[in-house]
Amino acid sequence: MKHPVTFIADHLLVCLALAFISGIALAPIFSPALHVIRLSGVALFCFLILLATLYFYRREDTVLCLLLPLLFGIGWYHAQLHLQPPAENNHVFNRIAIKSEAVIIGTLSSMATFDGTSSHITVASEFLRFEDSPDLQPVIGRVLIRLSGPWPEDLVPGDKLAVRATLKRPESSRTPGVFDYANYLAHKDIWITGFVRSAVHLHRVEESANLFHTLRYLPEKIRATIGKRIDSAVPAASRGVYRAILIGDRSGVDEVTLESFKGSGTMHILAISGLHMTVIGGLLYAILYWLLSRSEWLLLRYPVRKIALFLSLPILVFYGLLAGMNTPVLRAVVMSCVVIVAICTDRRKSPSTLLAFAALVILALDPLQLFTASFQLSFSAVTAILFLYPALQKLILPDMNQPTPSTGKKIVNWIAAGLLVSIVATLATAPIALGFFNRFATVGIAANLFVEPLICLWSLPAGFIAILLLIIQPEISDLLLVFGAIGLNGATHVAKFFSLLPWSTLWLPSPALWLLILYYVALFAITYLAVRKNKLLYAGLPVLVLCSLIMIFPPRALIQKRSVAMQVSFLDVGQGSSTLVQYPSGLNILIDGGGPANSSTSVGERTIAPLLWHKGIRKLDAIAITHPDADHYNGLEFILKHFSPAIIWVRDPIGHDTAFERLMLLAAREKIPVVVPEKGQRLGEDSDYLECTENLFTRENSSNTSASRQDANIGIVLKACSGKRCTLFPGDIGKSEERSLVSGDYGLAVDFLLSPHHGSKTSNSPELLTAVSPEVIVVSTGRAGGGHFPHNQLVEECAKRNIPLVTTSRWGTISITSEQATYQVFGFTRPDNNPLRPFQPVLLAEGGF
Known part of the structure; x- marks a missing residue:
């Protein structure tokens, strides 16, 4: 076995890269105060001077060993600096603390994208004027603007604009496992978002542009021009996909096509990556080499192959700018440049060295890329393929001493090689994909064998050549785009075919x-x-x-976090309600599952399911729907399909709208029993159970069912208990139903109460609060419900009774952990309101019984 110093010397770049990456990975876990970070920078500088001194006295072995902790410290320090919010007082992030109407003046810095309903652009802000102020304040920072409708064609990147918009800091659902939108934007250096209701609130500010300004925004202007050409030449069915693979704009891909690529495991092809750069680089090399090799003089005097490869480098970089130079594109460009420079300078070392150098360059530019799905997936796939390079080389290129294989054998070898590459990449990326997306395409290996050649060897080369000919031969350019669209159409149909196969996609919990x-x-x-x-x-x-x-x-005992306490999680679903009850016995019951219907994905897919997977839950023991109001059930279709509940409780199986009827039909197709519970009926064990306190629908409207269905708020009242600790779920009952319950013998006294009807003034009567006498009241409501959800009357009543009132709009998902003698209530908040930091649990209330 080699001595450690010898091993480090032989693999220096790899070891340094691993140390640097380890330091970055530790940064979010250990985040001290800013003054400690600054002192750490001074300590690292002193450490560097010490290494220089040791090297001067020829202590090379010691220096080699100490380089690793130095790179570890530099990685940690570098990441900490990038994890800080903007410190400048004039940064737009520090000027917009609450939702505000304002006029922002700045430069349109990106091509406009359009998803069919809204346009999105980014503005490099320069001045800001609030609605109640006549003064323009100088500001800096990028703002993401959303316009309702298509973007005006006369406004192009580089134009200075005055925009009247509603500005705010981006918000995210504070629920474990859910996509953090504000964090995603902050990684892109976007800290404020704005909404523009109409194009009449957009005005160009006339200004003479200098040469630097023109060159700076030229790539985005060309990108917008290419996008318009694609829109005019390519059929509508393939337009969005062509924009995605050529200029990195995926906004035009419809949801059905997007899901086909996701379900078939070929989604990665729609993001410009190393695969695209390899194809385009190879095409550029072939064209340039063919042109240069026409000259015998060049062939005899210069290494034409290296010259052709080197000349392709600036074109690849410029193409990266045309593609938006976002994170995946930047990573692909950096890796391509590293490989090309290594080949041209005869410094082709082991693949691991090139990969380590590329990782160092990328993370030096932006250390936070380490935590993104695209970085982890691409590097894990490339690393796995490169380690199997010798085996692939033997398969594709036969030994020189062996007879040359036939054409048929070559085709078989190439297919086998492609299959092996797909298998290796899948093995390397599947666990990471599960961790980020909770889905695995079982057909991905086979689908990629068909989709990748159609797109990468047909549509992508045709589209790239069309870009080169756009100005000099626009007619031929359009023909090439149409020709390439045929391949895209075929790839889309193949992806759809594979995605519709039985068991094509597995939805699984996040691996431990x-x-x-x-x-x-x-x-x-x-x-x-x-x-x-x-x-x-x-x-x-x-x-x-x-x-x-x-x-x-996954066995439930291994992946699910078991506890001796009952945990009740009131999910941050916006203006709606969904609660997960986890019992010490392992029983998992979801009570309601709805939210606002203002997104392309349901609250079940974007919030409820990610939380369940985060907690290691793959199957629910039961779902209870308190009443058939949309904000209590509109996210359950996804849950029924992917979490196979053993039973569903409803107030009645008919409801009052067609959406609820569709949900019941889905339950029938999935063979899930639908039960209308009666008073006192229970689910679970003796000590851990969910009880129907009363079915107000059957009690109050048994004689006139058709009329009762018009009142969506009447439903079943539920009580979840573990031992002596109970939580009451009244649904959206009104004050008259509350008084009816109080007057009956229902044993309403519990420890925790989910406020009826999201805390509105039509519910939450003093009589109910007296009868229940809860330790804590939780209100499930959206952020736009101030003053009404919860209503000020409830806030004042709780203050008078000294009952803690916590809301999901303020604290995100609220978890109550209760044992027989104590309880704790947790919410979520960000340290220093910094979107680059993950949400952290915060204790809201605690007590004993």
Whole structure:
């Protein structure tokens, strides 16, 4: 075995990259105060001087060993600096603290995108004027603007605009496992969003542009021109996909097509990545080499191949600018540049060295890329493929001493190589994809064999050549785009075919960290031993297979976090209601599942399901719908399809609208029993149960069912109990129903109460609060319900009774953990309101019984 110093010297760049990455990975976990970070920078500088001194006195071995902690510290420090919010007082983030009407003046810095209903652009802000102020304030920072409707064609990147908009800091659902939109924008250096109701609120500010300004926004102008050409030449069915693979604009891809690519495991092709750059780079190299090789003089005097490769470099960089130079494009450009420079300078070392250098360059530019799905997926896939490079080379290029294979054999070899690459990439990326997206396409390996050639060897080359000919031969350019659209149409149909196959997609909980570590250790060990033809690799195969099986068929005892306490989670679903009840016995029941219907995805897909997967829940024991009002059930269609509840409780199976009828039909197709519970009926065990306190629908309207269905708020009142600790769920009952319950013998006294009807003044009567006498009241409401949800009357009544009132609009998902003697109430907040930091749990209330 090599001495550690020798090993570090032989693999210096790889070791330094791993140390740098480790430091970045630690940054979000250990985040001290800003003055401590600054002192750390001084300490690192002193450490660097120490290394320089040791090197001067020829202590190379010591320097090599100390380089690793230095790079670790630099990575941590570098990430900490990038995790800080804008510090400038004139940054637009520090000027917009609450939702405000304002006029913002700045430069249109990006091509406008249109998703069919709204347009999106970014503005590099320069001045800001609030509605109640006549003065323009100088500001800096980028603002994401959304316009209702298409963007005016006469406004192009580089124009200075005056925009009247409603500005605010972006918001995210404060629910574990849910996509953090504000964090996503902050990683793109966008800290404020704005909404413009009409194009009449957009005005161009006439200004003479200098040469630097013109060149700076030229790529975005050309990008917009290419987008318009695609829109005019390509059929509507393929237009959005062509814009995605050529200029990096995926906004025009409709939801059905997008889901087809996701479901078939070919979604990565719609993002410009290393695969696209490889195809375009190879095409550029072939064109340039063919042109240069026409000259015999050049062939005899200069390395034409290297010259052709080097000349393709600036074109690739410019194409990256045309594609928007977003994070995946930047990473692909950097990796392409590293490989080309290494080849042209005869510094082609091991693939791991090139990969490490590319990672160092990318993370030096933006260390927070390490935490993105695209970075982890692309580097894990490339790393896996490069480690199997010798095996792939033997498969594709036969030994020179062997007879040259026939054409048929070559085709078989190439297909086998493509299949092997797809398998290797899938093995490397599947656990990461599960961690980020909770889905795995079982047909991905086969689908990529058909979709990738159609797009990468047909549509992409045709589209790129069309871009080159756009100015000099626009007619031929249009013909090439139409020709390429035929390949796109075929790829879309193939993706749709594979996505519709039974079991084409598995929706699974996020793998536990220990399982991910064990999986990748086994995969690395198998790869390492296979290269060295060591028979010990067969010992790692069972471990890899076992880890894969646990991810696909996760045992509840391994993935679900069990506790001796009952946990009730009131989800942050906006203006709606959904509550997950987890019992110590392992019983999982979802009470309601609805929210506002103002998104392309339901609240079930974007909020409820991610929380369930985050908690390791793959199957629900029951779903209870208190009443058939849309904001209590409109997210349950996705939940029924992917979490297979054993039973559904409803007040009645008919409801009052067609959407609820469709939900009941879906339950019938999925063979899920639908039960109308009666008073006192229970789900669960003796000590852990959900009880129907009363079905007000059947009690109050049994004689006139048709009329009762007009009142959506009448439903079932539920009580979730573990031992002596109980939570009451009244649904949206009004004050008259509350008084009816209080006058009956229902045993309403519980520890926790979900406020009826989201805390409105039509509910929450003093009589009910007296009868229930809760320790804590929770209100499930949206952020736009101030003054009404909860109503000020309820706020004042709780203050008078000294009852803690917590709302999902203020604290996000609220979790109550109750044991027999104590309870704790947690919400979520960001440290220093910094969207670059993840939400952290915060204790809102605690007490004893």
